[in-house]
Amino acid sequence: MAKKLQKHGHREVDYNRPNRKWLCGHTSCGKECPLGPTGRGSCQGSGECLPIKKGDRWNCTRSGAQGGECEGGPATDGTCGCPLPKCVPVRSNRYLRRIYVGAAVVVTIGFLLIALAGEQHVVAVNPGRLTTAHAGANLSCESCHSQGSLSALFSLAQEDSIHSRAMADSRLCLDCHGEEIGEWSGEARFAHGWDEEERAAVSVAGVEKASFVDTPVAVWLASKSSIRQEGLEGQLACSTCHQEHHGSDASLTVLSNNQCQVCHQDQFHGFGDGHPTFAEIGYPYSRRTRIHFDHETHFGGHFNKRIKFKEGVEYDWPPADGESCRVCHETDPNGEYMKLKGYEATCAKCHDDNFVRGGYRMTLLAIPEIETEKVTGIWPTSGHGLNATTRLLLSDDTREYLRGLGEASSESDNDRIKKEERHGEIWLNDESRREAADIVAADLQELLFQLWNDGNDVLGQRLEAAGFLSKKDHLSAISGIPAAVFRELLFPGEQDGIGAVAFPALDLTTLNQKLGERDRSIGLWPKASAKLTPLMVEFLSHRDLEYALSRLIDDEEDGAISIAKDGSISLEDLSGASNAEIQAVEAVAWEIKTIFVELDKKEEPFLKRLEALRGGILDVGDSETVLEKIFPSARRDTAFLSGIEKEVERYRQGFDPPKVSEGGSLNAGSSGAATEDDSFADDDFGAGDDDFGSTDDSADDSFGSEEKGENSDDSFGAADDDFAAPTEEKVVEQTEEKSSGFRVFQIASIDRWQGSGGWAYDQNAISYAAQRHSDPVMKAWIEAALAASNSDDPEVKADGMRVLNHTLDWKNGVESENTGSCLQCHTIDRDSETKKLAVNWFGAYGTSEQSNRKPNLTRFSHQKHVISLDCLHCHQPKEDGDFGDFFPRGGANDASVIGPEKYLPTSMTPGEFSPNFLEMNEKALCATCHQENLAGNSCLQCHSYHTLDH
Amino acid sequence: MAEQTLKPLVRKLPGIAIVVSLSLLVVGIWLLLKTSLAGAALYSGLALFGLIVFLALFSARKKIPFIPLLRASTWLKWHKYLGYLSIVLFLVHVDFRMPAGILETVLATIFATVAISGIVGLVLSREMPKLMTRAGETLIYEKIPRHREEIRESVKNLVLESEESCRSSTLSEFYFEHLRHYLEERPGILHPFGIEKQRTSYRLLNELEARMRYLSEEEKPLAEELKDWIETKENLDYQASSQRILKGWLFVHIPLTMSLILIGLAHGILALIYGGNG
Known part of the structure; x- marks a missing residue:
């Protein structure tokens, strides 16, 4: 049986001090000294007790536990009588533990210093491997983390400061993911990329539905607690959902269904239990289809x-x-x-058949039917009213005037009333609108002049002035209209040769007489009946003849010549003409002859101008002259043309023209140059014996007369008899039929344009036929009309609506050949809030x-x-x-x-x-398979958080 | 019998209830935070760090007993409860995943060591005293060296006495051959967990028993007393080893707690600085 060792009497037991740092080195052998080591671990003992002096005597103080007072007692000098050898003190348990703690602290600090301040600190502080996508992007810490500082820590105790840091870091995310997420300055920082207003709009539906019963407890508590990121204006940092540093295979997009729902007001237990029905959220038929396809x-x-x-x-x-x-x-x-x-x-x-037929058209400019005395020339009988698009092209004053135009006084037919109401097409042939008709006609004619001269840039300018084309992009809506079309609108082809390229009729008698006074003459000149047409004036104005022309048309000059209302100039009676006008007529006449020589030779200046006026569609083959091309029904008169060619050549060389002899006969000039051309009268003007030089209009052996047999169809007759010799004072007489051969412009190729689509002239109107599906011009025009309709300016808006109604022709729909056919399939939506209209092209x-x-x-x-x-x-x-x-x-x-x-x-x-x-029943259709353990029912299976990421 | 089995459980029930309730509360709050995407890691981290610092204060509390901050036993009780809670908090903080970074792995390892050492210490503190009491007389740790000396001295005197009084060297031979070294040696740290039959004391007692037949009648009482001293030494070794164990686990728990606080602080600073994106 084990013996009892523990003694309990205070005299038998030493008092231990385990709290001391140091213990006596003899403790292990059970003989620790009563003094013990010093606080620094030095042995201070020399015996089993510390004797004390009482009076003159030293007494032993050995404790009872150590045997009590020793027999010998202390020495006289007070040293212990039972000496102990010096010991090596040992550390107490508690002190050892403290040392361990200190060592741990030192080791830990050392570790942290090495880890955080060492070269490999990035490796040490990296909380985990990045996902494969990010790891491969060669990113540094700063790529994703905004610079952190210790000072920031003091503010990090506040939630918004932590959030601010996260938001700052999120900006860095968008350096790479901006295209997917959007701009940070925009809505990217908001939930789903929606700002507060947008979120509020989609939140309304679910407000009343969320309740404790319908909601998972965790979601309900989370959504109702103040833990949520309230007060942050709905801004969410990327790291809220995307947690990095969880390994290369970690998913950055994992969210639980509850996490998805916590922000939502409409909360439910699962896809099969409480998920809004597709019908409730308007899926898949939340709106009308964009393409009308039944x-x-x-x-x-x-x-x-x-x-x-x-x-x-x-x-x-x-x-x-x-x-x-x-x-x-x-x-x-x-x-x-x-x-x-x-x-x-x-x-x-x-x-597609409709496009091949050019069936889809819209009208840009239509000449309205007007009975007026205020315009030059003959106004066409078009049958049109002033339509909405043509109204846009008028001047500001005229459009303003028309806005205040009252209703027509006479009872028009219903169709016209409807057009006026629906399309804004104003019928001007009404007694009450006589003034309006005059204003419109004058304005329109001025417009056409401008269009003819300056091309369709004028159209763009007018449409912009009307607020119809606010964007340059829309100019494509009117590109490619040949200027010739405007000229033809202004001067319809059959109107008295106004648009003809022709020799004008000259008062040769007077002219040559006056020129003869200065030993000059006009030379060869065919008999003609036309005036100097506006088209010829146009040509001449580009040939350095502005001064001469201004003399002719300047009313302030003393003289008899002036421009007519239709833009033509009559040179048939020069009896009252001033000397300046005679000189001008002479210059003009020689230039006209030069023009015809150029026409015959296909020389560049005239040809380019002609092509410009024809809209670049004049194709002169190599084997043909311009004359043959533009006068396909006429034969070239070689003798006449070669005659004037020689005259022009000499004229250009400074040769004085043939003098007019008494009686009007022409003689060679007196200049030196003339001498070398003595043959002029004989060779150049004497080719025929009876054709030229005469002012006698009654000459019956006229150019191309029936009597000329096989030459009767020739434009200028046979070479040997068409031109009268100047000496014989004969003038070639042209028949009306032949003179008509000089008409250049007939928009005969309009039909060809229509066949392949494009701009077309027809029935006194310029229209455009779609060339194919998705025709860019047609599309641009519709967009322009819609843009105007969406204008905040009420007048522009009204104009846009009129154009929409006119060009789209809603009423007639597919039966019409108007652009409305486009919108038979492509619907127009009106935004419920902005009230703006937009076409659904796709x-x-x-x-x-x-x-x-x-x-x-x-x-x-x-x-x-x-x-x-x-x-x-x-x-x-x-x-x-x-x-x-x-x-x-x-x-x-x-x-x-x-x-x-x-x-x-x-x-x-x-x-x-x-x-x-x-409508779909998602529970019957989807929830059968989409359960947690079958096909899955995660929110993210069907829903994306970001609206731009796929 | 059944009542005796249930009593400790009933006594522990409030503690268990507190720990379970606090754990559920922590997990619930964490779930709310996680569900609401409101920074569960941040809040759980801050709470965990605060909790660890508070737990560490228990050691300081023991060093300043004069300040009336509740009784140490109360501190110990809450140290245990909150220690368990810190484990739960740690698990939710790491989102039940193994940390991957070097610093985080070191931190988690230290936390685990501290937590495990704490639990082991708790178990030892509860169970070892019972075993020590059952083993024999419980001794004051600091007195054990003196007791060892007493035993050695007593046995030596006993052997000398037997040699003088009995004129026999049997016991003294036994002493010098086997016993002296045993009485002087210190037990290993795992002595209490050793198999009884493999212990030196068991072998010595058998050896002494085997020599009993060669002893005279005078020697036998002395041999019996010698046996008692061997058993006493066995108990002394048991007590000494047990107390070393009871004190030894703190050499792991407390120093690593300091490391845990320091590295946790560094981790927190880094997390707050770089925590924006991830």
Whole structure:
């Protein structure tokens, strides 16, 4: 039996001091000295006790535990009588532990210094490997972390400071991910990339629904607690959801369903339990389709009657299976959306004929029918009113005047009333609008002059002045209109030779008489009946003859010549002409002869000008002269042309023209140059014996007369008898028929333009026919009209509405050949808030070539689903649908709306819609498979957080 | 019997309830934070660091007993509760994932060591005293060297006495051959966990028992007393080893706690500085 060792009497037990740092080195052998070591670990003992002196005597103080007082007692000097050898003190347990703690602190600080201040500190402080994508991007800490400082720590205790740091770091994320997420200065920092207003808009629906019963407890508590990031104006740092440094295989996009829901007001337990129905959130038919395509009518009728898109596919409504869907629809490259295959692959099979026929047109400028005395020339009988687009081209004053124009006094026919109401097309041939007609006619004629001279830049300027074309891009809407078209509008081809290139009729008698006084003459000149046409004036004005022309047309000069209202100049009576005018006429006459020589020789100056006026479409072949080209029905008169050619050549060389002898006969000039041309009279003007030089209009052996037999059809008759010799004072007499051969401009090629689409002139109007689907000019014009309609300026807006109504012709729709046909399929939406109009050029998911797909929070892979499911499994056709009723076709049903807008489509609100297909029941369709342990029911399976990232 | 088994459990029930309740509260708050994307790691980290510092104050509290800051036993009780809670807090802070960075791995390892040493210490503190009491007389740790000397001295005197009185060297031979070294040696740290039959004392007692037949009648009482001293030495070794163990775990727990606080502080600073993105 073990013995008891522990003694409990105070005399038997020493008092231990384990708190001391040092213990006596003899402790291990049970003989520790009573003094113990010093505080610094030095032995201070020499015996078993410390004797004390009482009176003169030293007494032993050995404790009872050590045997009590020793027999010998202390020495006389007070030293212990039982000496102990010196010891080496040992550390106490507590002191040892303290040393361990100190060592741990030192080692730890050393470790931290090495880790944080060493060269490999990045490795040491890196909390974990980056994901593969980020690790491969060669990023440094600063790439993702804004510079941190210790001073920042003092403010980090506040939540907003921590958040501020995270937000600052998030900016760095966008250095690389800006394209996916958006600009930080924009909405990228907000939840879903939506600012407060947008979030509020989508939050309203769920406000009343969130309750404790419908909500997972954790979500409910989290959303109701103050823990949430309130007061941050909805801003979220990227790191809120994307946690890095969790390894290369970690997912940066993992979020639980509860985490998704905590910010949402509409909370629920799962996809199959409380998730909003597709109908509630308006999916997939949240709005009217952008392209008006009625599946029911096409499947049920058109396809079977017109064409079968794919062999072996039966079309019927409702369809037997989804095979026919894929004829027009295909998945996008991501496999998500079933997009249209595009116009060419689908609609073009039936609808492209209209483009080939040039069937889709819009009118730009139409000459209105006006009875007025205020304009020069003859105003065409067009049958048009002043339409909305032509109104835009008038001057500001005129447009302002027309805005205040009252109603017509006479009862016009209903069609005109409707056009005036609907399209703003003003019928000017009304007694009450006589003044308006005069103003419009004068304004329009001035416009046409400008257009002819300056080309269609004037159109752009006028349209911009009207606020119709606010963007240069829209100028493409009116590009490519040949200036000749404007000239033809101004001077219709059949109007008395106004637009002809021709020798004008000259008062040769007077002219040569006056020139003869100075020993000069005009030389060869055919008989003509036309005036100096505006077109000829136009040509001459480009040939350094401005001074001469100004003499002719300047009314302030004393003389008899002046420009007529139609822009022509009559030179048939020069009897009252001043000397200056005679000199001017002489210069003009020689220049005209030069022009015809150039025409014959295809010389550049005239040809270029001519081509410019013809809009660059004049094609002069190598084997033909210009004359033959532009006078296809006339033969070239070699003798006449060679005659004037020689005259012009000598004229250019400074040769004095033939003198007019008494009686009007021409003689060679007196100059030295003339002497060497003595043959002039004989050779050049004497080619014929009876054709030239005479002022006798009665000469019956005229140029090309019937009596000339086989030469009767020639323009200038045979070489040997067409021109009278000057000496014989004969003048070639031209018939009206032959003179008409000098008319240059007939817009005969208009038909060719129409055939291939493009700008066209027809019925006193310039119109444009779409050349193909997606015609850029037509599209630009419609966009311009819409832009004007969306203007904040009420007048511009009204003009835009008129143009829309006019050019789009809502009422008639497809029957019309107006641009309205474009909008038979491409719908127009009116934004419910801004009230702005916009055309849907593409379907919701675009075509294979282009896409206007907008960012969406929901994604759905059609590709994965159509593998095992038929299209009709989800998209169940609706029989006897009213799909077409929700597509605007015109007609006013809103009496409260006045003005041109009244006649816009009845409904352009895309939310009002009845699809061709039934709404989906997601519980029956989706939740069957999409459960946690089957196909999954994570929010992120179908929803994206960022709206721009895919 | 059943009541005796249930009593300790009933006594521990409030503590268990407190620990479980606090743990559930911590996990619940963490879930709320995590669900609300409101910085669960940040808040749990701050709470964990504060908790560790508070737990470390227990050691300081023991060094300043004169300040009336509750009783040490109360501190110890809450040290245990909050120690368990810190483990839960640590797990939610690391999102139940193994840390990957060097600093974080070191920190987690130290935390785990401190936590495990704490638990082991707690278990030892609870269980070792029972074993020590069962083993024999409990001794003051600081007195053990003296007791060892007493035993050695007593046995030596006993052997000398037997040699003188019995004129026999059997016991003295036994002493010099086997016993002297045993009485002077210190036990290993794992002595209490050793198998009894493998202990030196067991072997010596058997040896002495085997020599009993060669002893005279006078020697036998002395041999019996010698046996008692061997058993006493065995108990002394047991007590000494047990107390070394009871004091030894603190050599791991407390120093590493300081390391934990320092590295935790560095981790917190880094996390706050770089915590914006990740």
